[in-house]
Amino acid sequence: MNLRDEQDVTKIRAAIRAGSFTGHTSGMAPGKLQCNLAILPAEYALDFLRFCQRNPKPCPVVGVSETGDPMLPTLGRDIDIRTDVPRYRVFRDGVLSEEVNDINDLWRDDLVTVALGCSFTFENALMRADIPVRHIEDGVNVPMFRSNIPLVPAGPFRGDMVVTMRPIPEDLVTQAHDISAKYPQAHGAPIATGDPSQLGIADLSKPDYGDPVQVRAGEVPVYWACGVTPQNVLLDAKLPLCITHSPGHMLISDVAEDAETPIYQQ
Amino acid sequence: MNLRDEQDVTKIRAAIRAGSFTGHTSGMAPGKLQCNLAILPAEYALDFLRFCQRNPKPCPVVGVSETGDPMLPTLGRDIDIRTDVPRYRVFRDGVLSEEVNDINDLWRDDLVTVALGCSFTFENALMRADIPVRHIEDGVNVPMFRSNIPLVPAGPFRGDMVVTMRPIPEDLVTQAHDISAKYPQAHGAPIATGDPSQLGIADLSKPDYGDPVQVRAGEVPVYWACGVTPQNVLLDAKLPLCITHSPGHMLISDVAEDAETPIYQQ
Known part of the structure; x- marks a missing residue:
């Protein structure tokens, strides 16, 4: 097996x-x-x-x-x-x-x-709701970006948040938000939607980690907090x-x- | 003012x-x-x-x-x-x-x-949904009970969970559950419903802390984890x-x- x-x-x-x-x-x-x-x-x-x-x-x-x-x-x-x-x-x-x-x-x-x-937790939930997860469809790693969102420091630990990006069809963005919000132990709701420059991301086709994925017509880039941050x-x-x-x-x-x-x- | x-x-x-x-x-x-x-x-x-x-x-x-x-x-x-x-x-x-x-x-x-x-957080949410909170109606402290639910220990910290009890009309129990579940930072969903003996509670009219409240006909005792525990x-x-x-x-x-x-x- x-x-x-x-x-x-x-x-x-x-x-x-x-x-x-x-x-x-x-x-x-x-x-x-x-x-x-x-x-x-x-x-x-x-x-x-x-x-x-x-x-x-x-x-x-x-x-x-x-x-x-x-x-x-x-x-x-x-x-x-x-x-x-x-x-x-x-x-x-x-x-x-x-x-x-x-x-x-x-x-x-x-x-x-x-x-x-x-x-993985909220990605599974998105797929159960028939919301496409592009990097899984493509068989590649999720694209990750260093954002300009400052973390709240503690002792020697500080820096900026790393975020993942998943392209979501425009009419499913609210549903994707609400589904992932149910999993606070898995990064919860998205931290931003749309224009990457609001997060200090220059080019969505050049992730800092992982692989690029295509944002197609009618899709919106949606950003979640990423476990690479810690x-x-x-x-x-x-x-x-x-x-x-x-x-x-x-x-x-x-x-x-x-x-x-x-x-x-x- | x-x-x-x-x-x-x-x-x-x-x-x-x-x-x-x-x-x-x-x-x-x-x-x-x-x-x-x-x-x-x-x-x-x-x-x-x-x-x-x-x-x-x-x-x-x-x-x-x-x-x-x-x-x-x-x-x-x-x-x-x-x-x-x-x-x-x-x-x-x-x-x-x-x-x-x-x-x-x-x-x-x-x-x-x-x-x-x-x-207080989920009580406010219950009242906003017109779910009665008896001890607030009565102007007394919530009844609290030492339960037989063991806590997971860490270092010197151990013991059993203290729970609060609120009588909820039978047809509103599911709604009360779902509302409080939205507040994991405020004890979340109830930990039990109904018979107090399942929690090792002998007599609902004799709380270990706080004040007794009446469970009326058509109401079910609902138990939440309590901040007196820590x-x-x-x-x-x-x-x-x-x-x-x-x-x-x-x-x-x-x-x-x-x-x-x-x-x-x-």
Whole structure:
């Protein structure tokens, strides 16, 4: 059986833990909350949680581990953050030092895992409502742009918001807004619609990250807060050590993506 | 002019800061988010934020101060937490030591303020939809009960959830659910409906806190997570110092109570 068609999250995470699956997780385990990750030393954790509270649209916190404990019981059964993500990025002093498939050798007693919601959740909901999601149709990564929207700082964490852009047919923009607004744990409602210059974006065909997609006649560019924001902010803070997932290689939780709260009932 | 009819939050907070208003804040500044408060030493703040993240219905975080900084810029203009709440309770080692109208003399460089959403927000929304709120009609405090619902622990913080009960006409229960669900920053949807024994409540006429209200024929008791929960949890943790608002004497913020995120744009 292709693991991409597997519905049992436990089996998917077991394959990831065993190292037999190291791909991206887009479209896997439909209905389950997938998470961005930030793993950082405890001395920075309070400031990082403050930063996320002050910037909830790019940084919706859905789980926080105990200090030094690699397990995430509030997000699912037997989730070990050292092994249960397909690919990780390790940053030292703000520079990418390695990309690995587990972090067993890097785990330390002072690390804290912060899990953040991701856009897969509202993209799934848009598609269920027959609202097209261009980059998924095209089989490419979502276009992402550094905006001029300042983040509310906390401690060493500051910067501007990164946004994603999805072209939406004009008559579906309100519906797309209302659907995504139902998922505050996955960036919520769009932060802007229309003219990219209002966000300081010069050219929609030249994203800062991801791939360009076409905005067709009758479509409006719609912008959402993006989970790359906290990753950039963490890098700019030049922490001695910081570990994230590799883009698209998410933690798949046992929590339903439409749950009122992201707390798994053991 | 009676301060209770004042619409300008700045004027209300100025009167509170000046010590000329020390009453409860129920019904004041309609449309503005009011907040429960927990002020605690920074060494406990990371665990307390973890606790709130794991128990978001009783503990919806809407603001976190810098360590040692009494200002709360993300909740409004010129909010000084030392003076801008009508009445405070000071707890030492888990015991109420004093009730005061400002905490200027108690402020320390290691204190962190955590502001939490409160039930006024969804009660206002229920009343706007002509759903009766019995304890407000009766002019008494909402009945609160210690439930048997265990909280997810974090560090020294643990215990059972405190719930409020409001009798709702049977044909309005679904609407009351859906309205309150729109306010995740104010306890969100009810946690239970009907038989109190499912929550370990022996007698609805004998609340643990607040005042009893009558459940009339055709009405159903509906239970919501309660902001007294984190206060009890803080007391049980027996922190050397912890300051809360006095019940009903809330911080009135500049944030709209129906804002998507509780972040004031300065």
